[in-house]
Amino acid sequence: MEPNLFRYIWQKSRSEQIVVLAIILVSIPFNWASFDVPKRIVNDAIQGGAFKGGHSTATLMDLTLRLPSWLGGASVRVFDGIQVGQLGLLIGLSGYFLVLVLINGGFKYVVNVRKGILGERMLRRMRYDLFSQLMRFRPEEMRAVKPAEIASMIKDEVEPIGGFVGDAFIQPVFLLSQALTALVFIMAQSFWLGSIALLIVLAQAIIIPILRREQLRLGRERQIASRQLAGRIGEIVDAGPMIQGHGATAYVQSDIAARLGQLFDIRYALYKRKFAVKFLNNLLAQITPFFFYAIGGYFALQGRLDIGQLVAVIAAYRDLPSPIKELIDWDQQRNDVTIKYEQVIAQFNNDDTLVLDEDKAVVPLPPDGEIQVESLQMLDNRGQPLLTPLSFRVSRPGLVAVIGPQGGGKDVLGRILGRQATNYAGRVLIDGEPLSAMSVERASHIVGYAGDEAEIIAGSMRDNILLPLQRHRPKLNGEGTVPPGEQRRFVEALRSGNSPFPFEADWTDYDGAGLDDRAALARRVRDLLDVLGCTEDIYNLGLGGKVMPPISEEADRRIIAARRAVARELARTDRGDLVEPFVADRYNANATMAENLIFGTCATSRFDSAALYFEPYAHAILQAEALVEPLAEMGRRIVATVVEIFAGLPTGHALFERYSFGTAFDFERLNALAATLAKQDMRAPLDPETECDLVALALGYIEPKHRLNLIDQRLQQRILRARASFRKHLPADAVGDVAFYDPDKVMFGASVRDNLLFGRVGYGIADAGQKVSMAVHEALSRVGLEGTLYRLGLDTESGIRGRYLPARLRQAVPLMQALIKAPQIAVLDVGAFLAVAEDPAAIVARLRRHCSGMTLFLLMGDASLVEDVPLRVAFHGPTGVVEAGAAPPAGSVALGQTPRLEDAQRMEARS
Numbered sequence: 001m002e003p004n005l006f007r008y009i010w011q012k013s014r015s016e017q018i019v020v021l022a023i024i025l026v027s028i029p030f031n032w033a034s035f036d037v038p039k040r041i042v043n044d045a046i047q048g049g050a051f052k053g054g055h056s057t058a059t060l061m062d063l064t065l066r067l068p069s070w071l072g073g074a075s076v077r078v079f080d081g082i083q084v085g086q087l088g089l090l091i092g093l094s095g096y097f098l099v100l101v102l103i104n105g106g107f108k109y110v111v112n113v114r115k116g117i118l119g120e121r122m123l124r125r126m127r128y129d130l131f132s133q134l135m136r137f138r139p140e141e142m143r144a145v146k147p148a149e150i151a152s153m154i155k156d157e158v159e160p161i162g163g164f165v166g167d168a169f170i171q172p173v174f175l176l177s178q179a180l181t182a183l184v185f186i187m188a189q190s191f192w193l194g195s196i197a198l199l200i201v202l203a204q205a206i207i208i209p210i211l212r213r214e215q216l217r218l219g220r221e222r223q224i225a226s227r228q229l230a231g232r233i234g235e236i237v238d239a240g241p242m243i244q245g246h247g248a249t250a251y252v253q254s255d256i257a258a259r260l261g262q263l264f265d266i267r268y269a270l271y272k273r274k275f276a277v278k279f280l281n282n283l284l285a286q287i288t289p290f291f292f293y294a295i296g297g298y299f300a301l302q303g304r305l306d307i308g309q310l311v312a313v314i315a316a317y318r319d320l321p322s323p324i325k326e327l328i329d330w331d332q333q334r335n336d337v338t339i340k341y342e343q344v345i346a347q348f349n350n351d352d353t354l355v356l357d358e359d360k361a362v363v364p365l366p367p368d369g370e371i372q373v374e375s376l377q378m379l380d381n382r383g384q385p386l387l388t389p390l391s392f393r394v395s396r397p398g399l400v401a402v403i404g405p406q407g408g409g410k411d412v413l414g415r416i417l418g419r420q421a422t423n424y425a426g427r428v429l430i431d432g433e434p435l436s437a438m439s440v441e442r443a444s445h446i447v448g449y450a451g452d453e454a455e456i457i458a459g460s461m462r463d464n465i466l467l468p469l470q471r472h473r474p475k476l477n478g479e480g481t482v483p484p485g486e487q488r489r490f491v492e493a494l495r496s497g498n499s500p501f502p503f504e505a506d507w508t509d510y511d512g513a514g515l516d517d518r519a520a521l522a523r524r525v526r527d528l529l530d531v532l533g534c535t536e537d538i539y540n541l542g543l544g545g546k547v548m549p550p551i552s553e554e555a556d557r558r559i560i561a562a563r564r565a566v567a568r569e570l571a572r573t574d575r576g577d578l579v580e581p582f583v584a585d586r587y588n589a590n591a592t593m594a595e596n597l598i599f600g601t602c603a604t605s606r607f608d609s610a611a612l613y614f615e616p617y618a619h620a621i622l623q624a625e626a627l628v629e630p631l632a633e634m635g636r637r638i639v640a641t642v643v644e645i646f647a648g649l650p651t652g653h654a655l656f657e658r659y660s661f662g663t664a665f666d667f668e669r670l671n672a673l674a675a676t677l678a679k680q681d682m683r684a685p686l687d688p689e690t691e692c693d694l695v696a697l698a699l700g701y702i703e704p705k706h707r708l709n710l711i712d713q714r715l716q717q718r719i720l721r722a723r724a725s726f727r728k729h730l731p732a733d734a735v736g737d738v739a740f741y742d743p744d745k746v747m748f749g750a751s752v753r754d755n756l757l758f759g760r761v762g763y764g765i766a767d768a769g770q771k772v773s774m775a776v777h778e779a780l781s782r783v784g785l786e787g788t789l790y791r792l793g794l795d796t797e798s799g800i801r802g803r804y805l806p807a808r809l810r811q812a813v814p815l816m817q818a819l820i821k822a823p824q825i826a827v828l829d830v831g832a833f834l835a836v837a838e839d840p841a842a843i844v845a846r847l848r849r850h851c852s853g854m855t856l857f858l859l860m861g862d863a864s865l866v867e868d869v870p871l872r873v874a875f876h877g878p879t880g881v882v883e884a885g886a887a888p889p890a891g892s893v894a895l896g897q898t899p900r901l902e903d904a905q906r907m908e909a910r911s
Contacts, residue, residue, distance in 0.1 A: 005341040009168045020114050020170045027107035031181045034100040045090035057083040060092045115166035123162020125497035130154050133348045139420045148234025153344050164337040171330050175323040218270040225263045362445040365824050369396040369431040376426035385878045387412040392882045401866035402859045404875030414859045418449025418827040448823030450814035456802035462794040464813050468821045470507040513821045531846040534812045542793035543753035559746050562785050566756045569779035578768045581759035582741040587716040590760035594699035599723045600740035601749040613692040625722040635694025643674045704763035808836045829859040
């Protein structure tokens with residue numbers, strides 16, 4: 001980016017700046033006229049100067065156009081004017097003054113609006129340019145920057161720069177035009193008064209900037225301290241769980257407190273200097289009227305200055321301090337913003353950036369070729385080897401297995417081949433072309449890389465998988481034109497130097513990935529899921545998604561139809577006993593007592609079991625049915641039994657999961673309740689909080705799951721009576737909080753699985769969940785809704801860093817991203833994925849078949865899965881050994897040519 005702020009502004013907004021400057025020049029005559037009219041009002045209308053010599057009328061609104069004397073001095077009378085009396089002249093000149101005030105106000109309005117729009121456009125352009133520059137960083141540089149600091153610079157630090165952009169050229173010209181017009185007018189009325197005003201103005205222009213230099217220094221320190229604070233907070237937030245786990249919160253809070261104290265001291269010193277300068281500036285500005293009244297009044301008494309001129313001078317000076325003060329402020333802002341711009345640009349300007357060829361079509365590699373790795377090595381920032389010299393060749397298409405532990409040379413080689421590391425020595429040649437010299441577009445088109453860490457952005461599973469297929473220009477419509485409703489936004493984006501294409505458009509590059517249409521893309525996604533063995537996980541994601549209103553009538557009908565199909569399939573396969581359905585007059589033993597009581601899904605937290613005791617309506621129902629005391633007693637027995645069971649068990653034991661009663665009740669909470677009950681006088685009533693906890697425990701109880709034998713037939717009947725009362729008397733303000741179970745209605749707020757089963761899978765039955773899932777899939781397949789469930793799974797929100805996804809899908813996303821674009825070279829680190837896979841050998845075999853037309857580099861830790869691979873590179877630490885059929889470049893000498901891994905290990909041990 002351009003390092004000089006003013007050159008950057010002029011280059012990007014020259015035409016708009018010129019238009020506004022022209023408007024300012026046009027406004028100067030009107031500004032001058034507004035200074036002259038008060039003099040005419042006082043002298044000609046009020047004091048009667050226009051009626052001297054016995055004239056009873058004066059000419060108003062006469063208009064004559066005259067040429068300058070050096071052009072001949074010719075004149076043309078446009079309008080002779082009208083004759084008016086003294087009152088008419090006063091009214092006419094006053095009206096003329098009002099018109100001039102409105103015209104000048106209109107000029108100011110137009111200039112300020114255009115200046116504001118220009119500033120916002122340039123701010124938008126600057127942020128976009130900085131972000132675009134960030135996208136050109138090399139991978140190592142991008143990983144080295146702190147996300148919070150970069151976000152702070154792009155969002156906050158350029159904000160004042162963008163605000164100054166509109167003022168950079170327009171503001172000084174506009175203010176100077178106002179100040180010089182006023183100053184020249186005062187000079188024209190009285191040389192001495194004009195000289196006094198000029199001296200005061202010069203004093204302000206010289207003294208104030210000198211005093212403000214310290215403000216600039218303090219402002220620079222404040223900016224740096226604020227940026228470092230943002231970066232430190234970002235680091236702590238990222239490591240928050242670890243800091244909490246080690247109990248170091250007080251330590252990091254002290255660090256932040258110290259940084260806030262440093263920032264406070266800087267700002268305190270800055271405010272003292274700022275208001276001292278402001279005091280002096282105001283003092284100089286207020287001295288001038290003293291001279292005007294004293295000296296101007298003296299001249300008026302001497303007859304050297306008439307009253308009209310004095311009034312006009314004072315009126316003109318009223319408009320002089322403001323632009324002078326704003327000019328000084330502008331100069332202060334210029335210095336401050338220039339420093340900020342230089343600091344921001346210094347963080348983004350880098351001569352060693354990646355090459356982007358967004359407008360050039362990517363030419364694929366020929367079907368056959370060769371990849372050469374020549375003396376490849378890499379050091380860390382301390383000079384320690386991350387990868388010792390390595391050389392080998394592989395024909396394309398081909399297969400290379402890279403074996404080694406995580407964190408060693410295997411990962412480094414993978415990042416280099418995947419174009420995720422560039423600061424290495426040696427060369428990687430693809431058909432003789434250096435990989436490091438390729439543009440981002442060409443390298444990303446040819447090479448597909450999946451590292452050992454899953455980088456998942458917020459969005460759906462589908463969004464993350466298809467991210468590598470997003471082209472540089474989307475398809476807008478059949479003609480490639482902008483839709484009518486998007487034209488204004490499109491033009492505004494172009495004027496701001498931003499990408500004009502809507503994010504919501506179809507960006508998918510079907511041609512670049514060798515696909516015909518959307519259906520072919522869907523098939524490829526499905527094939528990749530099958531290769532990785534993750535199709536079932538996608539179905540489970542779809543089943544776990546919640547059904548939320550509003551939905552269409554068609555979707556409503558399809559859900560009910562699917563529910564009935566699932567019931568038929570369960571009955572057909574004799575698996576109906578695996579699911580206990582929701583029946584209005586029957587207690588569901590596999591559901592919690594709270595679910596049996598409410599018998600519906602809770603759209604809000606109003607009737608959550610943990611707070612049901614304190615909800616007025618629910619509490620009234622429990623009291624009316626005399627359930628509070630039995631449930632509290634039941635909770636007391638749960639506490640006594642569970643605490644006894646848990647005593648002495650290690651953390652993470654399977655019983656902790658079996659006897660869970662919700663997120664609000666961990667073992668520590670149950671121990672605290674047990675201690676409270678041990679001190680409780682059995683004859684005294686329980687305190688409300690303890691009673692609430694005991695009732696909540698009981699409401700989360702499921703007999704087949706917890707097996708404490710606490711629910712009998714009588715208690716079930718009382719719960720059923722309470723269920724009927726709860727539904728019958730539900731207040732009007734709670735109708736939207738509960739969706740009661742109805743076999744012919746969709747259960748909003750419940751998962752797709754619950755909607756399809758309309759019941760609960762039985763506890764304690766071997767493989768019940770798996771068998772029911774198979775029946776659900778079979779039923780959906782029969783009614784043609786399996787694809788809908790699959791799409792629901794792909795549309796599931798991934799969450800930041802994929803926290804909403806199961807581990808296997810989270811590790812599968814990078815592999816699918818690398819393969820979805822059908823690269824000619826695939827570099828896949830499958831170690832982390834195979835660690836959570838059910839059948840690693842089968843997955844590796846399927847991957848090899850799927851990538852048979854590519855050059856595949858398989859990075860893994862288990863060498864037994866790739867024993868038949870013709871070329872293997874085995875790593876021990878940073879040292880790599882090429883095994884079985886490697887053909888290094890002629891004449892090259894590298895540790896990678898060592899024939900055996902054991903030799904390399906002995907060499908490393910000796911060193």
